[in-house]
Amino acid sequence: MSDKLELDPLFNKIDELKPQFIERLRQAVAIPSVSSDESLRPKVVAMSEFLVKELKKLGFHDIQSRELGTQPPPVADPNLQLPPIILGRFGNDAKKKTVLVYGHYDVQPALLEDGWNTPPFELTHDKTKDILYGRGSTDDKGPVIGWLNVIEAHNELKWELPVNLVVCFEGMEESGSLGLEELIGREAKQYFNKVDTVCISDNYWLGTSKPVLTYGLRGCNYYQITVNGPGADLHSGIFGGIIAEPMTDLVKVMSQLVDSAGNILVPGVLDMVAPLTDKENALYTDIDFSVEELNAASGSNTALHQKKEDILKHRWRYPSLSLHGIEGAFYGAGAKTVIPAKVIGKFSIRTVPDIDSHKLDQLVFDYVNKKFAELKSPNTLKVELIHDGNYWVSNPFNEAFTAAAKATEHVWNIKPDFTREGGSIPITLTFEQQLKTDVLLLPMGRGDDGAHSINEKLDISNYINGCKTLGGYLHYYGRG
Amino acid sequence: MSDKLELDPLFNKIDELKPQFIERLRQAVAIPSVSSDESLRPKVVAMSEFLVKELKKLGFHDIQSRELGTQPPPVADPNLQLPPIILGRFGNDAKKKTVLVYGHYDVQPALLEDGWNTPPFELTHDKTKDILYGRGSTDDKGPVIGWLNVIEAHNELKWELPVNLVVCFEGMEESGSLGLEELIGREAKQYFNKVDTVCISDNYWLGTSKPVLTYGLRGCNYYQITVNGPGADLHSGIFGGIIAEPMTDLVKVMSQLVDSAGNILVPGVLDMVAPLTDKENALYTDIDFSVEELNAASGSNTALHQKKEDILKHRWRYPSLSLHGIEGAFYGAGAKTVIPAKVIGKFSIRTVPDIDSHKLDQLVFDYVNKKFAELKSPNTLKVELIHDGNYWVSNPFNEAFTAAAKATEHVWNIKPDFTREGGSIPITLTFEQQLKTDVLLLPMGRGDDGAHSINEKLDISNYINGCKTLGGYLHYYGRG
Structure with missing residues (x-):
């Protein structure tokens, strides 16, 4: 790349801090913040407190733990409090662009008896495969902690962050994001007033070997x-x-x-x-995918299309x-x-x-x-x-995607695939419409991470290179 | 009728014994013999013991309470015993024909909370309508007790029964008649050896005003x-x-x-x-039924046919x-x-x-x-x-049906409708095939008795005239 930034000190620092980053994720995974289990609601709250403590340590300011009131029925406990949404800022320089980062700190339920090979709330490092196993490792504690790691690396280097960062971490994503849409609406002109772009790291690569940027959802x-x-x-x-x-x-x-x-x-x-334009049609050819990957995912040979391009078009x-x-x-x-x-x-x-x-x-x-x-x-x-x-489709050639593509190629030495997803993340559209900004979906984990399944995992390479990609994105976007 | 038998003394005696007959049914209904509720299994057994006691009092002989072993899974209690099948004989005269009477002494579940107007296991006499309400009143304790009433009336009159009677009362009819088919197979040449015909009183009139004899089931x-x-x-x-x-x-x-x-x-x-023969086709015209009765039963106006004949043909x-x-x-x-x-x-x-x-x-x-x-x-x-x-169809002009038709007309002063039913009573076919005899379905109750519903009832007129019809049938059949 002609316009490659000098990010070696940052990437080396991230490599150097790997043990600390794994330890931070371990502490996060150890808190069973299952939002759908009322009896574990205190753990979800504890997880929010853990994040607040980390944000403070890293130098965030204007940290707010926004209470959302009682959870509407159906609930066993009519006084059940929703977990708070955590807001925070890092930097407030009017000359810099502002990036809002969204993530969630709650997780899906998990019990050892479900068939896990390791205790789900103990982050387990399989050193032969270099994989981290644990509930929330990829969905979504890995990416959330990843953003904090990026700040820590900057702090250690005494580097200035190239953008103002705003974080918005919720604790009910796995249970319908109760209260989030209203908060975004309320804060669009308040806390989120100067946001230039939104970045969500809460989805996955299409496959297992090639990084992707996601610009559409059905x-x-x-x-x-x-x-x-x-x-x-x-x-x-x-x-x-x-x-x-x-x-x-x-x-x-x-x-x-x-x-x-x-x-x-x-x-x-x-x-x-x-209509399918020639330009869009050409995009599918380079995407790394195959009918075999679909068959492996469905556990059957019941694909309706055999050609990769047809499968992707019908999914997206x-x-x-x-x-x-x-x-x-x-x-x-x-x-x-x-x-x-x-x-x-x-x-x-x-x-x-x-x-x-x-x-x-x-x-x-x-x-x-x-x-x-x-x-x-x-x-x-x-x-x-x-x-x-509603569906959501962004322009994969806009400033945020271009910056993310450069960062991804810088880290992984390969141009990312531009993908869409067949499912929905309704909050994406809410951010776009309420904040009137672009939204970028920048995944950290792989397609086989098993986000809602047993033995959820995050490859160490995805975790560490993911931190570099998030950090690199801020630099390419900030200086773009 | 030219060949009308002199049955006035019997019918008068039945009228005279009405209070005792209601009392006997009251005692039977008071035992909640719900076969599908494992916790009530002792009550089902108690009901079998009540019948044995009554049979003894009336002079039955060779009374047997046949144990059927443990109930096969699925059951909560793996040692749950099936209720016995009660067998008994009244008379054993080689010169007389032998009638086997089948009935069941178990009932459907019933709770006051289901919407009953009266306690389901207290036989309640509504004196303004002359109706008896209670679980089992019509299905099938009324008819079972009816047969015993017929014997009592004969005993009081010191009349000889015109046939040998064999009773077979089971306690699992509402739960799949477990064990009955095997028993019939085993006893076909043993206890049931000399049976000439089988009579089952366990179904209902088509409507509410005209008696029927049933000669077919789908x-x-x-x-x-x-x-x-x-x-x-x-x-x-x-x-x-x-x-x-x-x-x-x-x-x-x-x-x-x-x-x-x-x-x-x-x-x-x-x-x-x-194929529909002219003879069969002609049968439908006289049957007492209407689309309004069907609509009342279905609680809607969703009948596929409007003509009575078409409805009956499609049901039967x-x-x-x-x-x-x-x-x-x-x-x-x-x-x-x-x-x-x-x-x-x-x-x-x-x-x-x-x-x-x-x-x-x-x-x-x-x-x-x-x-x-x-x-x-x-x-x-x-x-x-x-x-x-399999379906079952009998000849409605055979000896048993002819006798039952004469008895019915004698009691009700109207020729019965010959009906079929849309549903199945599999045991009918078993009796026919194993005993190689005809089977007659001779109902006591009305089409609106609500056999499996709340507020199950039996009109007193159906109970008392039903006893006369059962008794009359034995006389017309015995002397026919």
Whole structure:
């Protein structure tokens, strides 16, 4: 690279501090901050206190632990307090750009009995593979601690940080980010007033060997279809053949939503999808991925596409429709001769540019109602949206992505893949819309880290090179 | 009727004994013999002991309480004993015909909190309506006690019973009749050796005002379709659109089994149905029923047929196919963005003459496999039979039905309707096949008795006239 910055002292210092960085992550993983387990709520709070203490030690200022009040139902304890959102600043120089860093300090549940090879809340260093095992190692304590490590390295070097840093760490990400959206809205013109860009390190490489930067996420519109028939569940011996069965109608309608090749059958949906430009099309060729990786991830040979490019396009830039299940029907093992009186089919559509969410709803409603009308059934049908969350796509050639790409190439000696993800991180869009800034997704871990599974891990190389990438990003962005 | 027997003394005696008969039923209902509740198993046994005591008092002989061993899993108590089957004889005259009477002394669960207006195990006499309320009043303690009442009336009159009576009372009917089929097989040439006909009083009038005799039941073949895809449940954001989803395939296949008008779409099934003869066709016209009664029963206006004759034919003499549900898919309330890895669709076909059960299986398997093959899905599908039970149809003009018809008309002053039922009573076919005799279904209660519901009841007129009908049947059959 022609414009490579001189970052060797920083990277060498990060290498030198590796034992301290592992120790800091060990202390964080040791706190079982499981947000979905009410009995562990004090540990989530303890984790917030640990972060506040670290921020203070590192020289952050304006540190705030924002209380969010009681958790709304359903909860066992009606007085259960939400864990606070931790805010802090490092530097406040009007001449510098300001980067907001988001991360979460809560984790998924984990029990040794689930099948872990090591105690989940003891960070375990496998020295033959150079891997750190532990709940939260990659999701998201590794990246959160990574940002602190970057500051420590600067402090040790007595280097000035090239940007003003604002941190926003929440403790409810694994449980719906309760309270975060409101806080972002409130603080957009307050605490987050001068933020120029947002960086989130809470996703993963696509595969296991090549770093990526993520510039897109699909949205999700979740629907349900309720078919109502008799006043109560009936016996199929007595009523079978003489009354219209809601399950028959529902299954007929659900069968016409998507075909076995994954094509959405609701007319008009594909018409809204942004056309594939030659420029975008060319992006997929270089991405490091294969159908074998997909098959390994799904544990089967049930891929709908065999070509890497087709798989990626269908995961990232085309919508999909999944049938999730039916509420109200018989779902147990064995045989029950029931005619369910009221059944509720659940399905969702993953949305992409330029699908208009409300227009999509209308297309779905019209189509479902039309298909039901064709059945001429005396039952009644209602189709409705349960929730929606918009897709997000950024410009991978903007200032933040360009800086992150330079830093990544500097650290890893390879240009990163620009990827999108099939799932949703709704808070990404909230930051973008409320702060009116770009958002960069800059992952630290690998695609096989097992974020929500047993034996969650973070390779040491990803941890240490990840710290260098985060730090390098601040320099390339700050001087860009 | 030209051949009307002189039964006034018997019927007058039954009227005279009404208080004692209600008291006997009260004692029976007071024992909560719920066979599905392990904690109440001692009460089921107590109920068997009550019957043995009554049989002894009435002069039955060769009374046997047949132990059936421990109940097979699933049970909480691995040593749980099955309640006994009670056998007994009244009369043993080689010159007389022998009638086997089957009934069950166990009941469905019932709690006041379920919505009962009166304590379910206290027989409550509503004197304004002349109705007896209580669990088991109609299903099946009323009829079982009814047979004992008939003997008491004969004893009081010092009348000889016109037939030899054999009783077979079980205590597990509401829980799968465990042990009964084997006992019938073992005793066919032993205890039941000289039986000429079997009478079961364990069903109901079609409606509420006209007595019926029941000569047919549909069978039931229950199937499941398993579609297997990925190795584990997957996230629809990450995998939606790139892998073949088992739910999509299953719903496609299930949607092609039956249409919304109730027509079975599996080819060849209807071809096996016995043609409707003019003689049979004429039977439906006189039956007392209406679409309004069906709508009242289903609690909706979702009838597939409006004409009484069509409703009855589709309930009794045509097959039906019901989709019961899906195991393995999301079934809860709310929204879950899962791609279920393995889903199992459940459906059953109610069978009628002359459907060959094994040929039906083959037609179903071939059709399901063909429809799945058409999907060209990389998933796998398996279709299998879970259980089957054959249909049963008797000759409503045979000796037993003719006798029962005469008795019914004698008591009620109206010719009974000859009905069939849509559901199954598998033990009917077992008796017929093992004992190589006819079986008569001679109901006591009305169609609105609420056998398995709250506020189960038996009208006093049905109880008392039912006793007369059971007794009259023995006389018409014995002298016929």
